[in-house]
Amino acid sequence: MREVAVVGVGMTQFGPSEKTNVELFSEAAMDAIAESNLEPKDVQALFLGNVFCGFEEGQVTLSAFAAADIGVPYIPTTRFEGACASGSVAIRDAYMWVASGAYDIVLAGGTEKALAMGTAYATRTFAMGSDSRYEAPTGITFPGIFAMMAHLYAKKYGIPLEQLKEQMAMVAVKNHHNGTFHPKAHFRKEITIQDVYKSIMVADPLQLYDCCPFSDGAAAIIIASAEKAKKLTDKPVYFAGAGQCSAPPLPNQKDITLVKARQASAKQAYDMAGLSPNDIDICELHDCFTIAEIVATENLGFFDHGEGCKGVERGETQIGGRIPINPSGGLKARGHPIGATGAAQVYEIAKQLRGECGERQVEGAKTGMTDTLGADLCMVCNMIFRI
Amino acid sequence: MEYKLTAKMFAEALKENRLLGLKCNRCGAYTVPPKKVCLECASEDLEVVELSGWGQIQTFTVIQVPPEGFEAPYIVGMAELDEGPWLMGNIVGVDPDEATMDLIGKRVKLGHKIHPGDKFSAGEMVAVTFSPQT
Ligand SMILES: [Zn+2]
Numbered sequence: 001m002r003e004v005a006v007v008g009v010g011m012t013q014f015g016p017s018e019k020t021n022v023e024l025f026s027e028a029a030m031d032a033i034a035e036s037n038l039e040p041k042d043v044q045a046l047f048l049g050n051v052f053c054g055f056e057e058g059q060v061t062l063s064a065f066a067a068a069d070i071g072v073p074y075i076p077t078t079r080f081e082g083a084c085a086s087g088s089v090a091i092r093d094a095y096m097w098v099a100s101g102a103y104d105i106v107l108a109g110g111t112e113k114a115l116a117m118g119t120a121y122a123t124r125t126f127a128m129g130s131d132s133r134y135e136a137p138t139g140i141t142f143p144g145i146f147a148m149m150a151h152l153y154a155k156k157y158g159i160p161l162e163q164l165k166e167q168m169a170m171v172a173v174k175n176h177h178n179g180t181f182h183p184k185a186h187f188r189k190e191i192t193i194q195d196v197y198k199s200i201m202v203a204d205p206l207q208l209y210d211c212c213p214f215s216d217g218a219a220a221i222i223i224a225s226a227e228k229a230k231k232l233t234d235k236p237v238y239f240a241g242a243g244q245c246s247a248p249p250l251p252n253q254k255d256i257t258l259v260k261a262r263q264a265s266a267k268q269a270y271d272m273a274g275l276s277p278n279d280i281d282i283c284e285l286h287d288c289f290t291i292a293e294i295v296a297t298e299n300l301g302f303f304d305h306g307e308g309c310k311g312v313e314r315g316e317t318q319i320g321g322r323i324p325i326n327p328s329g330g331l332k333a334r335g336h337p338i339g340a341t342g343a344a345q346v347y348e349i350a351k352q353l354r355g356e357c358g359e360r361q362v363e364g365a366k367t368g369m370t371d372t373l374g375a376d377l378c379m380v381c382n383m384i385f386r387i
Numbered sequence: 388m389e390y391k392l393t394a395k396m397f398a399e400a401l402k403e404n405r406l407l408g409l410k411c412n413r414c415g416a417y418t419v420p421p422k423k424v425c426l427e428c429a430s431e432d433l434e435v436v437e438l439s440g441w442g443q444i445q446t447f448t449v450i451q452v453p454p455e456g457f458e459a460p461y462i463v464g465m466a467e468l469d470e471g472p473w474l475m476g477n478i479v480g481v482d483p484d485e486a487t488m489d490l491i492g493k494r495v496k497l498g499h500k501i502h503p504g505d506k507f508s509a510g511e512m513v514a515v516t517f518s519p520q521t
Contacts, residue, residue: 119452120453120454120455121455123452123453123454123455124454124455124456124505124507126454127454128507131420132507132508132509133394133397133398133420134394134397134420134474134475134515135475136508136512137500137502137512137513137514137515138463138475138476138477138514138515139450139453139454139457139461139463139477139502139514140450140463140475141450141452141453141454143448143452144448144450144463147448147449148446148447148448148463148464148465149446151446151447151448151488151491152445152446154488155446155488155491161488200451200452201449201451202451202452203448203449203450203451203452204448204449204451204486205448206448248426249420250465250475251465251472251473251474251475252426252472252473254445254467254473256446
């Protein structure tokens, strides 16, 4: 496989939007194309992450309409659905196709209008990521899965639930703080631990401020062969490695604090890059819920199992800490337009490695990682980038 | 080869509080809910068996914000069955407002609950229930 780089990135404002999925994606895509010193006609294929366009707008074949909207109707286009990991799965595939030599320049990313569904309908559609025959009949929700993870974590490691809840709240406080420095974040306001405790209970022990929001938004990435990339930009951000893995339905995984799909996916990415967790300077990971960030920092090897909760308490995951986690504000504050989230993570890593993040810049970051998790903990994609 | 234990067959038995699963003739593992092949070794040499319906709660949550079509609060949990597999179900016979970490480790007996289903569910939905035994 040949070397591949991210040449340009773009994203819309995340949060409520009246624009369509296509309109959102076109804005992000044209920004990424312009930043790459390209024109739409240079794009050879489109890899588009999106989960719920049918439910949000009564629209399928979204990728074709998206390509036509930016003036390239006659190229191969594909919509990727990997639940909340859709954007990352699309980008990883685009990377593989360029690495293989099939294409030189590809547009990848994602778009979502989750807010169009409203809370009850969105909670129903998000629950479609659980097994429809054997789990959905219980009324399980996406927060419910991570609430069960939190209870299992507290029990397994013998941590009093009150203590774990405080550590979880610290994740929300940190990510909201980081989000105040991201001009395109869904939420740009500081919160306190007390704000978390005062928020409504969603799925015990997860309260509203333990949960990321439903968001609208899009993000797009131009991926090119290293040879092309060097001609287009003086700041290429190289793919060092990538991994992707699925897993069986949730109960089959038993100890869900280990997220086996992530362990396998991350190992693929580390092995391909020839790197270990110690080599990663910065990570954008899937903090769909506060406990999810703690568990992910362990699954990815930044902390030992049962130690991630102490890491956040000691400030090791803050900007300036040992391993800054979610300097963008993460899903919690930047927002979670699910099909776009993986692309927004790559956007952040690219901007960070190029040193363009202003007040949220992690000084000297040279190697960055993304982590995106979907559905019944059964869709995970990891990518590692370097300059 | 014909699908040995379908979701339809599993649900019909569950409606009689009988838990059907697949026992592997190669490695002895139980696969429940059913799949085409053994969850442990991918063998297709399986027989349909009725499991004991007993297990132990491993984790749980109280859902306060439900999906469209469900009325909160209610408890969802996962139990480890005596035969080994974990299964998701509604924990019943416990007041959701009184649910605490003490639920974890409780012995439970399996039952069922029928949900009428919605336009997405391809018919009625039958949920496993777990009743803690004192
Ligand atoms: Zn077997």
